[in-house]
Structures are given as C-alpha cells and as structure tokens.
Amino acid sequence: MNRDWSELSPILWESVRETLYIVGVTVGSGGLLGLVLGVLLYATRRGNLLENVVVFSILNVAVNVVRPIPFIIFITAVGPVTLAVVGTTIGNDAVIFAMSIMATFVTARIVEQNLVATDPGVIEAARAMGASRLRILVTVLVPEALAPLILGYTFLLIGIVDMSALAGYVGGGGLGNFAIVYGYQRFNWEVTLVTVLVIIGMVQLAQLLGNWLARKALHR
C-alpha cells in the first residue's frame, strides 16, 4: 500500500489541481451568467422593476427544463453543442462547457430565490431618489442580497464539485476520475477513501469561507 502512495500522491495532487481548475472556471462563467439570468428572472416577474411576461416565461421555462436533467445525461445531450463550440466532446474543456451551462441555470434559480427576499421598500426608496431601473438592480438589489447570495454561491460551488466528479466519464480529469481509475477500477478502497476525505476537506473549506464572507456582508 505504502509503495502505491509514493506513486499515487503526485497523481492525486494533479487531480486536485484539475478539479480546482474545472470547478473554478465553471463557477466563474456559470456563476456570472447565472447571476445575470437570475437578476433578469427576478426583475421581469410581475410587479417587479422590468416586468415582462414574455421574457419571464421563457427564462422560467428554460430554467425548469434544464435544471432537473441528471448531469451525466446532460453532458451527452449537449454533446453536439459542445462539439460545435469547444471542438471536441471529450476532455476537461468539454466538461467545463457542459457544466457551465448547467451551472448557469442552477445559479439563475438560486439568485432569483435570494433576491425575492429583498425588502421592496428599499427598492422603492431608490426609485424615489430618481435612480434608473438598471442602477437599482446593480447598486441596490444585488448588494442588499449579498449575504444570502454568498451562501447560495457556496451551495452552488459544492454542487459543482459534485458535478465535476463525472468529468472522468468523458475523458476529463480531476478527483472523480482519480477515484474511479485508481480506486474503484483497481478495487483499492483506500484510494477511494482518501479521495473522499480530500473532497470533504475542500468542501468544508469552501463552506467555512462562504459563511465567513456572508457574515461580513451582513454588517451587524
């Protein structure tokens, strides 16, 4: 066993690096696009700043259709699009593309749900000061909901770590791939366990960071 680890640990660290890369890029792109989509979803709802039944309905349906698809099926389902955009359907970049799309829709709903709780009085106050609707969305709505949004993004991050484990299935790397190739397929339970512990450690760190940032954002 010990002999194995001297050989495996560089691969494990490389996998950690790959997972961080996949998750980082996905959270960055999907998180940002999802924020825009989520704000739009909130703002176009009836009675809100950019009330627009058509836009809202389209976004709402899109989110509801994409979100429940199991990710392992989603990867293959968007294959043609991935091929057209990334040029290949295998490897980390292909997986990042599929994950970013899924993350966008998941984030959109998380963002929308957190914005709903924003005090409408604050938005009214900003309107009374003559602020434009776009300015209110960017400088009032999002900052006011920052603490719950941070917690929402932490939740999202953990979901994305979960999704990234499937990268191995389509020729990508990362911890999921490592656990499957060196643990599951070699009947090496110890490798699986170590990988799980590493993932738990990463998720814990992310959660602690998220909680700390959210607390700071509350300004109590």
Added chain:
Amino acid sequence: MAPVISFQDVSKVFGSGAGAVRAVDGVTLDIEAGEIFGVIGYSGAGKSTLVRLVNALETVTSGRLLVDGQDVTALGEGRLRRVRAGIGMVFQQFNLLNSRTVAGNVAYPLKVAGWPRERRAARVAELLDYVGIADKAKAYPRQLSGGQKQRVGIARALATSPRILLADEATSALDPDTTQDVLALLRRVNRELGVTVVVITHEMDVIRSIAHRVAVMEAGKVVEHGPVYDVFAAPRERATRRFVATTLKDRPTPEALDRLRHRHPGRIVTVAIRENGAGSGVDVTAALRAHGVDGTIVFGGITELDERPFGSLTLELTGSDAAISALIADLRGRTDVDDLGTAAVAGVRA
C-alpha cells in the same frame, strides 16, 4: 402664489373590472409652498397611495396632478426621474440600504444625481451634522436605533436639497419620545430650509404637533380639509370626529354615557369648548346662571390645539324643561351642543 402640489380631481385605480380598487377617488387639493400639510386617515384610506402619486411611484389613473407647476401625469420615465430627484421621501420602515454605511446611504441620492466625489463627502458631512448623527457616519443601519435610522432617512431625503419632503408614516414605528424628536426635526427642516413637508399619518398627535393644514381621508376621498384647528375644532365628518377622540377623550363613549345616565337622571348635554365659541368654559356658567339652570360637570376635557382652546364639557342640566331648552338654544348660537337627552328619552342627538 401657486400651490407647490395641486391635485385636480385625481383618481388612482388598482386592477380592473370587478376587482378594481379606487385607492384614490376624485381628490382635489392644493398644498402650498412652505407649509406642513398633514394627511390623516386609517390604513387603507388611500393616503399612502395619494402621496406616492406626487413623486410618481404610482401613476395617476385620471385627473391632473401638478408638482411645481408641471403636470406629472404627462411625463415619461426619464423626466419623472428628474422630478423624483427633486422630492425627498422618508418611510415608516426607514428603507435604508443595509449594505451601505450611514454616510453611504446619504451619499446614494447624490451619486444618482451625478455629484462628484469631493462635493458628495462635504454634503454628506453637512447633512449628518444637521440631523445630529455625525458620529454614526461609518456605522451600518443595523447598528442604529429606530430614531437614528429615521434621522439617516431624513438626511438622505434632504441630500439633493428638495423643495418637497414626503413623510409616509415617518414616526409610526418609533416610540413616543423618539417620535417627538423626529417631528421636531421635520419642523426644523420646514422652518429653516423652507421645505414643503407632506406628512402622512394615522396618528392625530402627529398632525397636532406639526401640521399647519390637514386633509382627512376615508375610502380614497378627502372628506374634510383646511387649517388644523378649523378641521378638528369643528369636525363635520365621522372619521374626523374619531380622530379627534383619539387625541382628547373628552366625549363619553356610549358605554360611559350609559353609566352617566345611571348616575345622573337629568338632561345630559355636551358643549364644545373652543375659540370664538363658549370661550374657556366660564361662558357656560354665565349662561347657566342667566337661564336659571343648574349644571353639574360630569365628563369632559379641554386642551390646546394650535395654541388655542379645544375640547368639550358634558353637563347634567337640572331645571324646568323650558329653561333648559332656552339655554341650549342660547349656547348653540355660540358653539356646538350635543343634546344627549335623559335616560327616559335617550339619544335625542342634535
């Protein structure tokens, strides 16, 4: 001088068809520059909607609404934003931005108005000093008391030097002492800065403390309006009487009247005491003496409204029926008299 806000048969309808609600119903009202104008009504009377029409947070359904001589019902969103920027507003729940410091909140309308950073900082410092919370500039709203929050709200509303300040139940979430502090601040804003203040409230004491003129709203309509003393010293509408009763419990409730009748078999009348009326109550004794009627004061209260006497006394009158009738007729020439009758012929109200 032209009124600074002029409602001309203004209505606001929410919804349509059978579910439509006329929140504001044919209101015609002028608010003069430099006054503190109170709008009093119970919740649902339409007063919050009325005030939101002024800065176009709600759109007028029909009628004309002139603000500073400009018909706001005819303006597009871009122009309306400029009108709004010239009107300050404070809210019952303060509506401060929790994500910004006190200074950040006061600076926000200045940013919206495009002030450069250096001028903003100076203006914010000046405003916080004016409302007396300069030491809280770096605090966040969640760290402040209700009264402090409302001071920030007022400073923020005054940031761009508006000519009009709308106060929507600005003191309703505050305790009585803090309420007086905030009302004093609003009075100072009116007197020192010449800002026209429109105060929306369901509390009679707020009107009594600061308003020069008042409008009483009920079911979307202004049922009575005029100088505060005139409206409340001689209330014509039931809603107005009920508000008067909340500030001065000078008239017996039906239950109290039953108990009075039990104790006092004679004719019971309530005589309004007010300026130009039965004076200070001495007139009542003089009238009693002149008509040879005995009177026992059984209920009542006299206070001041707008620094003038205001209240009523309820008396049990004993004497001949003819003398009592002559006395009542005499008093009615000078003030309002409610003839509550005797236990035998209860409820002969004037």
